[in-house]
Amino acid sequence: MAEGKALRPDLAAIARNITPGTRVLDIGCGDGTLLSHLRDQSQVDARGMEIQSELVERCVTKGLSVVQGDADRDLSEYPDKAFDYTVLSQTLQTAARPDHMLDQLLRVGREAFVSFPNFAHWRTRTALMFGGRMPVTRALPVSWFETDNIHHVTIADFRELIAQKGVAVEGCWFFSGERAISPVGANWRAEFAVFKLSRNL
């Protein structure tokens, strides 16, 4: 695939699994990297939500349609099934209520992509076990008192939550640094996880 700049691996996995010509809402879209990729490579009707006004400005300059908003509050304003896909990358762990957020993602979108840093990665476990302190790792580089991550989550926790909610896993991808890894032992080995979800009918 022709690309100007390589996408972050979790975003690349999401982009590869989005059908061209569909409607996508990227929640916490940042500077619009994924959105402009989807628009330019896959003719996707790409929309975004972003909380920081400077990042919204940058998206608007790229010709993207991005609304400044707080996903915890403003996602509820979107109509049911307004999008084919909703995307929540590296944001679930910052939500006030990640379980409610999941409900909104699957209400607004027919399917949802969720990516998050895995708190059960061996580096995190080691740092906590031997350091006795909240881990500061390459996947979680910010100290406990200033991180936006208020709901740390592991792959096992996430699987349990979606099972409770009756949400089906349509696909999942795991990464260590830039590298995709196999699902075997992912809760130990993966720094990041990407899930594609749908609501069981």
Place this chain on the structure above:
Amino acid sequence: MLSKPLSLDSGQVLPSATIAYETYGELAQDKSNAILICHALTGDQYVGSTHPVTGKPGWWERMVGPGKPIDTNLFHVICANVIGSCMGSTGPASAAEDGAPYGMRFPVLTIRDMVRGLVGLLDEMGIAQLHSVVGGSMGGMQALSLAANFPDRAARVLAIASTARHSAQNIAFHEVGRQAIMADPNWRDGDYYADDKTPDAGLAVARMAAHITYLSEAGLTDKFGRRLQNRDAKSFGFDADFQVESYLRYQGSGFTQRFDANSYLYITRAMDYFDLAEEHGGRLADAFAGHANNSGARFFLVSFDTDWLYPTAESRHIVHALNAAGAAVSFVELSAPHGHDSFLLEVPALDRAVRGFLDG
């Protein structure tokens, strides 16, 4: 002069309407680079050039001009005086068919009527689709109304510090202004054009009350605080002891030099009547049905965090309706200290956002 009569929401018809306008920058051969800028309540067509009455710079010169965010090296900018106003377009001071000024015989207008006048002007110019329609405050109402009622006429719609409807509070402030004008003995039921006695005192009070709503409390405190005007102690009288009083009086009296009191009545009424949802069956999303599924215009709404006249919630309300309609919409709330007037003042983030949207 428009070649066709203007049918108005009231059911009345303006048989011959004149639209006064200014343009800046070259129109491309394919007419694809025209930007219509819609002015606010007391604005006019002099968006980027010296005002002929006051001699002051154009009201948005910091935004419009060569190399500016609305770059007249790239775009052909059109700015027209709305009907009902007093800078050359047909309004209550214009002559009716009997040769005498309309006064209060002028039909009550709506924002949509103003837009009909602007579209009439575009028709005369042969401009089928604007590159963008841009407006702040009442100008934003016109931009939204144009998008709702003439969905093919603009490819981009930029509404800054605006609203889709006037709230009770908005109407209340305007009513104070209108009552001040009509209480002025010189108003004489609007029939004051024949002699020099115009209702300046009432119009000045109207402007003073409105001006307060354009500023933030913090902005006023920062600019004036409780400082006294050219004196060391309070006068124990009713002179303008405080700087803020002196400032408002200056704003009020300066305004009467360039604005017609009846125009103020008619335009504030049009704003009060504005409710974009109401004219589309009560559901705002239906107003934007012509922009569904990415087929229509790109919208960009901008609000300011200190604007209490048309607060961010009003812009969000429009954004939600556009989303519900499936229109392509962006929205940002900018931080600026100046209240509603921020859209006219030095806000670098606004410059970036406007330039980015028009070029993006």
